[in-house]
Amino acid sequence: MVYLVQPRLVNEPFGDAGLLLDFSFKSRAILFDLGDLVPLPAGTISKIRQVFVSHMHMDHFAGFDRMLRLLLNRTAELQVFGPPGLTDAVEGKLRSYTWNLLDETSEDFTIIAAEWNLKDELTRSRFKARNKFGREKLGVEALASRRLLMEPDFHVEAVALDHGIPCLAFAFQESLRVNVHKARLDELGLPVGPWLTEAKQLVRSHADPDAIVTIPGHRDMKLGDLLSAKVLVTGPGERICYATDLAFTEPNLSRLIALAEGSDYLFIEGGFLDEDEAIAASKHHLTASQAGSVAAAARVVRSVPMHFSPRYLGREQLLLDEFQKGLTTGLATRFSD
Numbered sequence: 001m002v003y004l005v006q007p008r009l010v011n012e013p014f015g016d017a018g019l020l021l022d023f024s025f026k027s028r029a030i031l032f033d034l035g036d037l038v039p040l041p042a043g044t045i046s047k048i049r050q051v052f053v054s055h056m057h058m059d060h061f062a063g064f065d066r067m068l069r070l071l072l073n074r075t076a077e078l079q080v081f082g083p084p085g086l087t088d089a090v091e092g093k094l095r096s097y098t099w100n101l102l103d104e105t106s107e108d109f110t111i112i113a114a115e116w117n118l119k120d121e122l123t124r125s126r127f128k129a130r131n132k133f134g135r136e137k138l139g140v141e142a143l144a145s146r147r148l149l150m151e152p153d154f155h156v157e158a159v160a161l162d163h164g165i166p167c168l169a170f171a172f173q174e175s176l177r178v179n180v181h182k183a184r185l186d187e188l189g190l191p192v193g194p195w196l197t198e199a200k201q202l203v204r205s206h207a208d209p210d211a212i213v214t215i216p217g218h219r220d221m222k223l224g225d226l227l228s229a230k231v232l233v234t235g236p237g238e239r240i241c242y243a244t245d246l247a248f249t250e251p252n253l254s255r256l257i258a259l260a261e262g263s264d265y266l267f268i269e270g271g272f273l274d275e276d277e278a279i280a281a282s283k284h285h286l287t288a289s290q291a292g293s294v295a296a297a298a299r300v301v302r303s304v305p306m307h308f309s310p311r312y313l314g315r316e317q318l319l320l321d322e323f324q325k326g327l328t329t330g331l332a333t334r335f336s337d
């Protein structure tokens with residue numbers, strides 16, 4: 001099966017949290033969190049069109065500068081989504097530099113800050129290089145089902161969790177998985193080529209089965225016939241969740257489990273050992289075993305712990321073992337006492 005995106009952590013587990021979603025056949029990527037981006041090559045950063053910021057603690061936002069530096073001299077638009085305070089934070093970053101060399105002849109680089117009010121509104125503001133990054137309010141959009149970004153192939157939804165401050169967890173949901181059955185293609189004498197990408201796009205956008213697909217060097221076919229001949233095979237879209245910096249409280253867990261339920265991936269913070277559970281709680285963080293319990297309760301297919309506290313450098317295996325223990329025990333007994 002070929003997936004729409006490939007997820008991978010930006011840093012090793014003791015580094016800053018951050019997840020890259022790299023689109024398989026496009027020069028495009030989405031990033032969850034803007035911490036240390038040094039491990040990402042410049043070519044990868046230049047593919048990023050949307051960034052989702054969980055909260056503006058430094059280890060989740062300091063990478064804004066590296067991104068800005070790399071994108072500044074390009075004609076591109078970068079959308080940055082985040083919790084209340086995001087627009088001020090973006091403006092604060094931009095205001096900290098001197099822009100006298102920018103004018104209307106500069107490259108047309110634009111940042112759109114899209115700030116979620118944690119309910120049903122997204123407020124967009126624009127910062128254009130050609131305008132020396134002055135802040136312009138664009139408008140307020142009504143949101144349905146906490147979906148911050150909606151595209152035909154996928155959407156990204158968020159929930160607000162408590163980390164002493166609001167902190168967002170995200171889910172990337174592929175609309176529909178569409179794959180090409182190569183053996184069937186060969187049996188029917190159909191060529192490979194860009195027409196397949198277009199046909200897959202038609203399926204994902206729920207086009208009429210009678211829609212005509214033009215196939216170079218072959219007679220045209222109806223979309224529905226390609227599906228019934230199993231040249232194109234559909235399945236449920238992939239779901240990838242990312243949750244970092246959250247306290248082990250019942251409201252947080254019920255929201256996160258609802259978001260992550262049945263996901264293909266859950267990337268989850270769990271940076272403390274059980275012996276330091278009180279320290280984790282005081283910092284509004286999970287322990288590794290608590291994170292494993294959440295992954296088990298959400299019945300995710302794969303779970304990856306991240307954002308380990310540097311106090312355990314060299315003792316990574318202990319954290320991985322406790323995460324595994326949490327996965328095995330689950331959540332059921334956690335709140336019983």
Ligand SMILES: [Zn+2]
Nearest residue numbers: 055057163245
């Ligand atoms: Zn934090």
Ligand SMILES: [Zn+2]
Nearest residue numbers: 057059060245
């Ligand atoms: Zn953090």
